[in-house]
Amino acid sequence: THSTQPADAAQRSVQYRSLCIFFLHHSYRDNKPTRRSRAICKTNQGGDRTLLLAAMATKIYIVYYSTWGHVATLAEEMKKGAEAVPGVEVNVWRVPETLPEDVLGKMHATPGREDHPVITARQLAEADGILFGFPTRFGMMAAQMKAFFDSTGGLWQAQSLAGKPAGVFFATGTQGGGQETTALTAVTQLTHHGMLFVPVGYTHGAGMFGMDEVKGGSPYGAGTFAGADGSRVPSDAELALAAHQGKYFAGVAKKLKAV
Ligand SMILES: Cc1cc2nc3c(=O)[nH]c(=O)nc-3n(C[C@H](O)[C@H](O)[C@H](O)COP(=O)(O)O)c2cc1C
Numbered sequence: 566t567h568s569t570q571p572a573d574a575a576q577r578s579v580q581y582r583s584l585c586i587f588f589l590h591h592s593y594r595d596n597k598p599t600r601r602s603r604a605i606c607k608t609n610q611g612g613d614r615t616l617l618l619a620a621m622a623t624k625i626y627i628v629y630y631s632t633w634g635h636v637a638t639l640a641e642e643m644k645k646g647a648e649a650v651p652g653v654e655v656n657v658w659r660v661p662e663t664l665p666e667d668v669l670g671k672m673h674a675t676p677g678r679e680d681h682p683v684i685t686a687r688q689l690a691e692a693d694g695i696l697f698g699f700p701t702r703f704g705m706m707a708a709q710m711k712a713f714f715d716s717t718g719g720l721w722q723a724q725s726l727a728g729k730p731a732g733v734f735f736a737t738g739t740q741g742g743g744q745e746t747t748a749l750t751a752v753t754q755l756t757h758h759g760m761l762f763v764p765v766g767y768t769h770g771a772g773m774f775g776m777d778e779v780k781g782g783s784p785y786g787a788g789t790f791a792g793a794d795g796s797r798v799p800s801d802a803e804l805a806l807a808a809h810q811g812k813y814f815a816g817v818a819k820k821l822k823a824v
Contacts, residue, residue: 622654623819624691627811628684629698630660630709634675635736635791636698638799639807643696643734643787646811653815656692658684660713686716690725694818695760696811697751698734700791704743705750706735714754727759730821732814734787734807738795740779748785763817765810772802782806 625647631637640657647655659681662669677683689695699710720726735747755762766784767773773782780802781788787807789799799807 622652623650623815623822624693625653625655625696625811625815625818626684626689626692626694627655627657627696627698628660628689628713629658629681629734630662630700630707630713631698631736632669632672632674632700632707633791633795635789635795635799636700636734637675637678637681639734639736639787639789639803640681640696640698642799642804642807643698643811643814646808646813647696647815649812650815650819653819655811655815657681658688660684660710663709663712684713686713686720689717690720690723692729693822694730694732694763694814695726696732696734696814699747699751700736701738701743701747704746706747711754717758721758724759729760730763730814730818731755731760732763732765732786732810734810735781736789736791737781738791738793740790742790744781744788745783745785748783748788761821763814765806765813768813769806769809772805775802778802780806786810 627640627643627647629636629640631640637659644655644657647653657680659677661683662677664672664674697710699706702708717726733748733751735744737743737747752762764785765782765787773784778800779790780800781790782803787803787810789803790797
């Protein structure tokens with residue numbers, strides 16, 4: 566509905582009103598348009614469609630921790646998939662690092678990506694759906710991600726994340742190193758927040774059944790193997806599942822937002 570042609574005021578106003586009706590219709594709670602949606606329509610009566618369209622977009626946050634970059638690569642692929650869904654806006658975030666610089670140096674950790682800003686717990690509440698990514702540590706999520714979840718007590722108290730869809734993705738060093746346990750144990754965090762766990766299931770189809778190559782990922786979510794020394798990079802099949810999960814998840818979040 567974006568037009569580069571200058572529309573006259575009357576036409577713009579009609580376009581704006583119909584967008585507004587659509588928006589209000591899709592932001593009902595308890596059989597009434599939400600207070601937020603009414604306020605957005607009212608304050609923009611001048612007809613700022615850009616603002617209205619932005620308010621209508623389904624916001625997906627991809628929130629991850631990565632020491633050596635494997636999870637970060639999956640996060641980027643998730644983003645591409647999610648952005649392919651019309652009306653979806655995607656932001657990729659890192660959770661705060663908890664290890665001191667000198668320790669990270671000794672671990673030869675990859676520097677955090679500047680284009681993925683560090684998120685605060687409070688910002689999670691802005692999202693309509695969240696994909697959490699993390700490497701495994703002894704079969705469960707890395708402490709950095711757990712520390713981030715531990716900082717969400719205020720959100721839990723206010724029930725700010727309840728009813729929001731959430732998915733997970735992960736990296737392990739080896740096969741049998743925790744692809745499934747890492748995902749499954751993360752579900753406790755989502756459950757206590759009342760989030761809706763959206764697994765990718767077998768929605769990616771045939772590619773998930775093949776036994777011809779080593780590949781991470783499962784019905785729980787996309788995954789990759791870093792290799793025991795971290796030298797393996799995500800394979801095409803793993804990247805394809807990540808992109809698919811991003812798209813699938815964004816579609817589910819969009820439908821839920823419209824309910
Ligand atoms: C303390 C520690 C514990 C780890 N535990 C496991 C494990 O239980 N299973 C496994 O497969 N890999 C394990 N790994 C390997 C990491 O999961 C792997 O390097 C990581 O998934 C790479 O992801 P990243 O590049 O995004 O950091 C461990 C690594 C560290 C440093």
